[in-house]
Amino acid sequence: MNTFQMIKAILVLTIIGFIAAFSLSFMNRLTSESIAKQDQEKKLLSLPLVLPSYAIQKENTVTIDDQPFTYWEASKEENKVVKKAWAFIAEEKGYGGPIQSIVGIDDTGKILGFTILSQSETPGLGARCTEITSNETFFDHFFKRNITNTEAIQWFQIQFQGLDTNKPLNILKKGDWNNTIKDALLQQNAITAITGATITTKAVTLSIEKGAQKLKKALTLHEVKQ
Incomplete structure (x- = not known):
């Protein structure tokens, strides 16, 4: 050549x-x-799932602890009083990778709704964080009760509703969540863990706790700018 x-x-x-x-x-x-x-x-x-009955007003992205933090402002009128609420993105590393969710809270810090957006946890274990099941219990089947209001629910995610983000989110081992243990868990500001997936469960609760703290910082910054 x-x-x-x-x-x-x-x-x-x-x-x-x-x-x-x-x-x-x-x-x-x-x-x-x-x-x-x-x-x-x-x-x-x-957003409508985690902020039910609220009207979304504005999306904001700010820098908190050198990281971007996205949250939404929402409001509704109730008895001629305007009530505020917010939704924010929460993320923490689980067993198989980042677990990202969106959380809605009211002006008292109570969780209005919680939905996992993405996860790569182990099928049959941590991935059960998005599992859909029936709200019927073992006893309903055993005693052949005629349950007319059965519905498919995301049992792990629904149990966060009503928890107070101003307090630590506790984790108990009570088996899969169902209506019979709902009140007892709320009284302890707790959820029941996914069996065999403690890391996943802790990652989710930690992400919400961190996200709630970041939201407080973001709202404080917003007030200062005003």
């Missing part, structure tokens, strides 16, 4: 490499934008 042929081959390979790199970069950008759009849509669709 003479010098001209070598230069020609190098140029061809360089051009091919450039085109391949450009195509890969372009596809990655398209994919990233698509994923980001889907994530945002999922968050917006989840």
Whole structure:
């Protein structure tokens, strides 16, 4: 191969490499934008679930502890009194990776709703954090009770409703959540852990506790700016 042929081959390979790199970069950008759009849509669709009966007013993203923190302001009128509420993104590392959720709280710090947005926990264990089950109990089946208001529920997520974020969120081992243990758990500001998935359970409660503290900081910053 003479010098001209070598230069020609190098140029061809360089051009091919450039085109391949450009195509890969372009596809990655398209994919990233698509994923980001889907994530945002999922968050917006989840807002009515965690802030039931509230009207969403505004989305905010601020820097708290050198990290971006996103939260939403909401309000509703009740007996001619305007009540405020907020939703925020909570995230903490679980057993298999980050667990991201969206949490709604009222102006007293009580959780109005909680939904897990993404997780990569172990199937059959930590992944049960998004499990859907019936609200019927073993005794309902055993005594063949005629339950007319049965519904599919996300048992792990629903138990956060009513908990106070101003206090530590406790974890008890009571088996899968059901209506018979609801009041006892609320009195202790607690949830029941996922059997065999303590790390997942702790990651979720910790993410909510941290998120609630970040929200307080964000609201304080907002008041200072005003």
